[in-house]
Amino acid sequence: MNIRRPNRPIIAVWLGALLVSTAALAAQPASADNAQPRLRYRIVVDQGKWEEIHTDRWSLPPDVSNGIQAQLIDKLQKSGYFIVLEREGGAVRQGADENAIDANRRASLGPDSGVVAPRQVRTAADYIITPSVFGFKQTNSGGGGIGFGNLVIGAKKSQATLTLNIRISNAQTSEILDTQTASGKAESGGIGVAGDINGTRFGMADFNKSPAGKAVNDALDDAVSKIIGRLSKEPWRASVAAQDPETRRVIINAGDLAGVSEGMTFDVFRAGHPVIDPDTGQIISAGDRTRVGRIRVVRVEHNASYCDVVEGGKFLPRDIVQARW
Numbered sequence: 001m002n003i004r005r006p007n008r009p010i011i012a013v014w015l016g017a018l019l020v021s022t023a024a025l026a027a028q029p030a031s032a033d034n035a036q037p038r039l040r041y042r043i044v045v046d047q048g049k050w051e052e053i054h055t056d057r058w059s060l061p062p063d064v065s066n067g068i069q070a071q072l073i074d075k076l077q078k079s080g081y082f083i084v085l086e087r088e089g090g091a092v093r094q095g096a097d098e099n100a101i102d103a104n105r106r107a108s109l110g111p112d113s114g115v116v117a118p119r120q121v122r123t124a125a126d127y128i129i130t131p132s133v134f135g136f137k138q139t140n141s142g143g144g145g146i147g148f149g150n151l152v153i154g155a156k157k158s159q160a161t162l163t164l165n166i167r168i169s170n171a172q173t174s175e176i177l178d179t180q181t182a183s184g185k186a187e188s189g190g191i192g193v194a195g196d197i198n199g200t201r202f203g204m205a206d207f208n209k210s211p212a213g214k215a216v217n218d219a220l221d222d223a224v225s226k227i228i229g230r231l232s233k234e235p236w237r238a239s240v241a242a243q244d245p246e247t248r249r250v251i252i253n254a255g256d257l258a259g260v261s262e263g264m265t266f267d268v269f270r271a272g273h274p275v276i277d278p279d280t281g282q283i284i285s286a287g288d289r290t291r292v293g294r295i296r297v298v299r300v301e302h303n304a305s306y307c308d309v310v311e312g313g314k315f316l317p318r319d320i321v322q323a324r325w
Contacts, residue, residue, distance in 0.1 A: 039236040039259040039323055042083045044125040044171060045073050052133035053162065053212065060207070067204035068216055072131060075224045081231070083258060085125050124253070125171040126237060129227060134163040134181065138212055159187035160211035162219045168230055173274075173283045177234070180226040184218025186211045240268065240319040241304065250295050250307045252321050260305045264297045268312065269320040292319065 050065040060068075076082045138160040166180040188211050207213040238254035250268070254260050272287030293312015297305050309315075 038080055040081055040083050040257075041127060041231050041234075041236065042085055042125045042258070043076065043231075044085050044128045045069075045076065046128060046130040048072070048131035049133060053136045053216065055136075055138050061203075064204050064207050067207075068220075071217070072220050072223070075220055076129070076227070079224055079228060081228050127177070127231060127234075128169040128171050128174075130167040130169065131223065132165045132167070134165045135161075136163070136212075137161045157187065158211045159185070160215040161185045162212075162215045164219050164223055166223050166226060168227065173285065175284070178230050180223070180230060182219050182223035182226050184215040184220070184222060186214035186218060188214075236323040238266075238321040240315050240317055240321060242317060243315045248309055249298070250309060250315050252295075252305050252307060253303065254321070255301045255303045255305050257302050260297055260300055262297050262300055264323075265310065266295050266297075266307070266321045266323055267291060268293045268295060268315055269322060270316065271318070271320055289320065295321070 048069055050068045051060055051062075053060055053068075073084050077084050138158065141157045141159075162184050164182040166182055168177045168180070169175060170177060208217065238252045238258065238260075241251045241253045243250050252260075252266070268291070269289040270292045271289050274283045274287050275285035276282070277284045293315065294310040295307035295312075295315075296310050297307050299306040
């Protein structure tokens with residue numbers, strides 16, 4: 001009887017492919033579900049104070065600080081969970097500053113001062129992400145380092161650790177929902193950091209290769225993971241833009257850019273009056289709300305979606321559209 005032996009090269013190839021596939025699955029974010037459409041949150045990223053990443057020998061030039069900010073925004077955008085609205089950050093902060101000024105005037109002039117009540121800051125963003133450097137440490141050991149102005153290069157061993165504080169706030173009420181801590185750590189046999197040596201400019205590419213740059217990259221990855229984990233607990237929202245008077249279809253201000261696809265269903269709520277803190281003049285709650293119906297997406301554009309009415313009748317602009325999980 002002839003016994004057919006297994007083809008070892010084929011088995012080896014199969015096992016190799018299996019290991020590669022397993023590694024690829026392990027690399028996916030734990031909260032990602034690639035089989036399901038993903039609705040994306042609209043966020044604003046405040047400018048982080050990246051210049052706090054420094055030692056007594058060197059500090060980051062402005063272009064590297066700006067590069068780190070751009071890296072964070074890029075990582076958030078590429079995660080697939082967010083639409084980053086960079087230009088709205090200034091408008092949100094300006095509106096908050098104006099409300100604070102009005103509140104101070106009311107406090108000093110009294111309730112009959114005629115100063116307007118706190119205004120709702122209009123923004124398409126749902127949340128504000130504020131990063132700040134909580135701690136940075138770089139240590140060199142083993143000797144062999146040579147100092148050049150603000151830099152030391154050539155040390156046998158260098159280790160860098162970065163800790164970030166990530167504040168997550170409601171863009172409409174400015175309420176702080178949560179704070180998260182993210183960290184990164186890296187080491188290598190040499191140091192190549194950003195700075196100036198005899199007029200020679202060290203930029204973002206040099207910084208990224210250094211232990212400090214690698215620690216920053218790891219900390220940003222950890223920050224994005226923490227932000228995803230926290231905001232995944234919050235309901236996805238959009239707004240009613242209009243209702244066609246003839247077809248009765250409801251148009252919402254979110255389309256395929258936000259991850260909306262045909263067949264999705266949403267509940268629609270009508271917001272109550274914002275609740276104002278009588279002591280501070282700040283908006284402390286969006287107010288009570290009432291469910292007014294349910295809609296189903298039948299056509300999707302880039303920034304808008306058309307929906308049939310499943311329940312309810314008349315819908316108004318700025319009614320709250322919320323995903324049904």
